[in-house]
Each structure stands twice: as structure tokens, then as C-alpha cells.
Amino acid sequence: MEIVLIFVSAVxxxxxxxxxxxxxxxxxxxxxxxxxxxxxGMAVIFVMTLASSVTWLVYRYILLPYNLExxxxxxxxxxxxxxxxxxxxxxxxLSPALYRALGIYLPLITxxxxxxxxxxxxxxMFFHNGEVAELSFLKSVVHGFGAGVGFTxxxxxxxxxxxxxxxxxxxxxFKGAAIAFITAGLMSMAFFxxxxxxxx
Amino acid sequence: xxxxxxxxxxxxxxxxxxMLREFLKGLFKENPVFVLMLGLCPTLxxxxxxxxxxxxxxxxxxxxxxxxxTISITRKLFPQRMRIPCFIIIxxxxxxxxxxxxxxxxxELNRQLGIFIPLIVVNCIILGRAEAFASRNSPARAxxxxxxxxxxxxxxLLIISIIREALGSGKxxxxxxxxxxxxxxxxxxxxGAFLTIGFILALKQMKRKR
Numbered sequence: 001m002e003i004v005l006i007f008v009s010a011v012x013x014x015x016x017x018x019x020x021x022x023x024x025x026x027x028x029x030x031x032x033x034x035x036x037x038x039x040x041g042m043a044v045i046f047v048m049t050l051a052s053s054v055t056w057l058v059y060r061y062i063l064l065p066y067n068l069e070x071x072x073x074x075x076x077x078x079x080x081x082x083x084x085x086x087x088x089x090x091x092x093x094l095s096p097a098l099y100r101a102l103g104i105y106l107p108l109i110t111x112x113x114x115x116x117x118x119x120x121x122x123x124x125m126f127f128h129n130g131e132v133a134e135l136s137f138l139k140s141v142v143h144g145f146g147a148g149v150g151f152t153x154x155x156x157x158x159x160x161x162x163x164x165x166x167x168x169x170x171x172x173x174f175k176g177a178a179i180a181f182i183t184a185g186l187m188s189m190a191f192f193x194x195x196x197x198x199x200x
Numbered sequence: 201x202x203x204x205x206x207x208x209x210x211x212x213x214x215x216x217x218x219m220l221r222e223f224l225k226g227l228f229k230e231n232p233v234f235v236l237m238l239g240l241c242p243t244l245x246x247x248x249x250x251x252x253x254x255x256x257x258x259x260x261x262x263x264x265x266x267x268x269x270t271i272s273i274t275r276k277l278f279p280q281r282m283r284i285p286c287f288i289i290i291x292x293x294x295x296x297x298x299x300x301x302x303x304x305x306x307x308e309l310n311r312q313l314g315i316f317i318p319l320i321v322v323n324c325i326i327l328g329r330a331e332a333f334a335s336r337n338s339p340a341r342a343x344x345x346x347x348x349x350x351x352x353x354x355x356x357l358l359i360i361s362i363i364r365e366a367l368g369s370g371k372x373x374x375x376x377x378x379x380x381x382x383x384x385x386x387x388x389x390x391x392g393a394f395l396t397i398g399f400i401l402a403l404k405q406m407k408r409k410r
Contacts, residue, residue: 019390021245025324028240070300073318074292081288113241113322120315173406177237178398185394192389 003142005198010146012194016114017154018187023114027155028180030105037159041152043105045145047087048118051080052144055119056137076119084109118147157187219344226348233356234404238324242316243357244393250373253361254354255309259302259317261350263294264326265343268334270294272342275335287330288321295320325353363396364388 016022023044030040055076063069088106092099109115122143126136161183170179232238239260246256270290278286299317302310310317320326329349334342366372368387386392 021241021390021393022319024240024244025238028237070296073295073299073321074289076318077288077292077321078285081285113319116322117315117319120318124315171402172409173402174398175405176401178401178405181394181398181401185391185398188389188394189386189391192391 003139006139006142007146007149009198010143011150011153012191013198015150015154015191016117016147017151018184018191020117022117023112023151026108026112027151027158027184028177031155031158031180032162034156034159034163036105037155038152040105040108041148041155043109044112044114044151045148047080047084047106047109048115048148048151049141049145050087051083051115052118052122052140053137054083055079056122056140059123060137072120072123073116076116080115080119114147114151118144154187158183161187219341222341222344223348223351226345226350226352227355228352230349231352231356232325232349233353233360234400236325236328238328239353240397242319242323243353243360244390244397246313246316247357247361247364247393247396248368248388249365249371250358250361252309252312253357255306256313256316257350257354257357259298259313260320260323260326260353261347263291263298263320264329264350264353265346266294267291267326268329268342268346269339271330271334272337272339283335284327284331287327287335291326291330292321325349360393360396360400363400364392368392 010016014020017024017027026040026044031037058075058079059069059072063071063075068075084106088099091106122136122140125143126139158180162180165179165183174182226232230236233240233243242256242260246252267287267290271287274290295318298320299310302313302317329345333345337345362372364387366377367384369385370377370381370383384392387396
């Protein structure tokens with residue numbers, strides 16, 4: 001049950017883009033059309049889920065035993081950067097079709113703050129003063145997956161709206177990024193409707 | 201891409217006017233928040249009060265200036281292909297320093313800014329300036345560029361913070377404005393941040409069109 005709650009809360013209630021402000025650059029930058037939005041979303045789900053598990057293991061079995069918690073940031077960014085590179089090489093070898101679909105988005109993901117954000121949040125949420133909460137590996141992975149799904153949903157909705165906005169008669173000053181941000185504000189307001197789902 | 205535009209070296213490399221221009225471009229012509237639209241995540245997330253905005257601005261400026269200086273000094277040491285990972289390690293080191301200082305001396309601010317302190321590492325402004333400016337220019341120019349960009353970022357953050365704090369909690373710099381004004385709590389929540397930046401960008405475009 002707790003696992004389901006973590007998932008739902010990561011997707012809707014604490015949506016990474018609309019309520020935590022993580023990953024705004026791709027959210028505004030890649031959401032002009034639906035197709036690239038889907039590609040980016042899939043790449044983010046994939047990387048976030050795996051990065052959650054890898055960073056959890058690094059924190060639990062390397063940093064904690066040696067009292068190196070303060071190196072968390074530097075360790076995580078290195079792990080994520082090399083991990084993304086590794087994933088890129090593996091996908092390129094194993095599935096050229098998938099590589100063509102995700103390839104160009106993978107390098108962008110290293111500097112996507114949502115990925116480092118999910119790694120840091122996992123540590124803050126499921127470790128209390130260095131004490132490991134039970135099942136936290138599974139929770140971290142579910143949280144990472146949910147966060148990726150939430151990002152993709154927000155991105156897809158946004159790209160759908162923006163495709164329609166192109167045909168709409170937007171006031172001259174609001175064209176481009178301005179109307180995108182106002183749309184994001186309204187979507188974020190709409191997502192408040194989900195707040196009651198998860199008990200606090 | 202504007203981000204990657206090279207700054208052309210001029211004749212009076214260390215002239216006062218030149219340095220001033222390098223500094224001012226970060227504040228106006230290439231303002232990271234309103235013109236380049238970089239580093240939006242921390243800008244929108246921590247701009248709920250003036251104090252938070254200022255704290256985040258100073259922390260980012262510190263990392264930006266220190267990493268620009270370090271990268272500019274060591275720029276000839278890194279092989280071309282390995283430079284980005286090297287930059288990231290340098291930046292991450294300074295972020296860890298900021299984290300340690302904040303958690304030791306300003307624990308309250310550290311709690312308020314939360315995960316956005318470690319996330320300074322992935323702030324696109326810092327890696328962007330490292331790649332586009334510091335790795336190609338002398339240390340003195342890199343420091344001035346870092347200061348300009350840092351202050352430009354801080355200024356953008358403060359403008360958004362002032363608007364959101366005034367409308368959202370009826371305070372300016374933490375002092376209540378008037379007892380009759382009913383604060384709009386929405387402005388402190390995520391939608392308020394998106395709406396504020398949306399309207400600021402629209403105002404900017406309106407001014408340019410005139």
C-alpha cells in the first residue's frame with residue numbers, strides 16, 4: 001500500500017515539474033511538439049528509475065559505511081553522468097531503433113536537474129539521519145519511476161496544449177515562452193486538485 | 201545558440217571599460233533569468249521570499265565565480281574530450297563547500313532552500329559559463345564574467361521574489377505593507393511562480409515591440 005502511495009504521490013501530488021520545479025528546461029524547451037516530448041519522457045523515465053537504484057546503492061554501501069555523506073552531491077553527479085554515458089553506449093549496441101528514438105535526448109538528461117533531484121530526494125525521504133528505513137531500496141526505485149512518469153505526463157499534456165496554442169490567437173506580447181509559463185501555471189493549479197489523494 | 205557565442209577578445213583586454221562591459225552584460229543584455237532563460241528551476245522554486253532569493257543568489261554567485269576562476273586557471277590542462285566531466289567535478293566541489301558552510305552557519309536557510317543547494321551543480325548557467333567563457337578567457341575576465349552573471353541571476357531572483365512576497369504574504373523585505381491588503385496565498389504556491397515569470401516575459405516582449 002505504501003508503495004502505491006509513493007507512486008501516486010510522485011506522479012500527481014508532488015509532480016516533479018508542476019509542484020517541485022525540477023526539470024523545467026526540457027519541459028519548456030522540448031514540449032513544442034508531441035513526438036519529441038514522448039521521446040524525452042521515455043528517456044527520463046528510464047534514466048530516473050535506474051539512477052534511483054544506482055545512487056541508492058552508492059549511498060548505502062559506499063558513502064554511509066565510510067562516513068562520506070557530505071560527498072553525496074559530487075558522488076551522485078559523477079554516477080549519473082557516467083551512467084547516462086554507459087546507457088547510451090549499451091542502447092546503441094543493443095537496439096539501434098531505440099537509440100534513434102532516445103539517442104539525442106540522453107546527453108541532455110545529465111544536466112536535467114530532475115534526475116539529480118530524485119537521487120537527493122530519495123536520500124532525504126527514506127534515510128533519517130543516516131538510519132535506513134525498511135524496504136527503502138524498493139521505495140526509492142518506485143519513487144524514481146513515479147517521478148519519471150509524472151514528468152512525462154506533464155510534458156505530454158503541455159505539448160498537446162502548445163500544439164493547439166499555435167493555432168490560437170495569442171496576444172503579441174505573450175507569444176512563445178510567456179504563454180507557455182502561464183499555461184504551466186494553470187496546469188499546476190489544476191494539479192492541486194490531486195492533493196487530497198494522498199493522506200499527509 | 202546564444203549560450204555558446206564566443207566573446208571576441210578585444211585590444212584593451214584589461215581596460216576598465218571592457219571589464220565593465222563584461223560585467224554589465226550579465227546584468228542586462230545576457231541576463232541569465234530573463235534573456236537566456238537558464239537556471240529557471242531554482243529561480244522559480246526558492247523565490248517565495250526576499251531572504252531565500254538572496255541566499256540562493258549569493259550561493260550561486262559564489263559557485264559561479266569560484267568555478268569560473270578555477271576553470272580559467274586550469275583551462276590548458278584538460279584534454280578537449282574530457283573537459284566537461286572535469287568542469288562538473290570542479291563545480292560539484294564548490295557546491296559541496298557551500299553545502300557545508302550553509303549547514304554549519306545558516307541551518308535555517310539551508311532547510312528552506314533544501315535540495316536546491318545540491319542542485320546548483322546542474323544549474324545550466326554555471327556549466328554554460330564554464331564552457332562558453334571561462335575555458336576560453338583569462339582568469340581576470342572569467343571572474344568578472346562570473347560576478348556579472350551571478351549578480352544578474354541574483355537580480356532576476358530578487359525581482360521575482362519581491363513580486364511573489366508582496367502579493368503572496370503582503371510583505372516587502374519581511375515587513376508587512378498594509379493591514380488592509382489581503383494576501384493572495386496562491387502567489388507563494390507553484391502556480392504563482394509560473395504566472396509571475398510568464399507575465400514578466402510578456403512585459404519584456406511588449407516593451408521590445410514598441
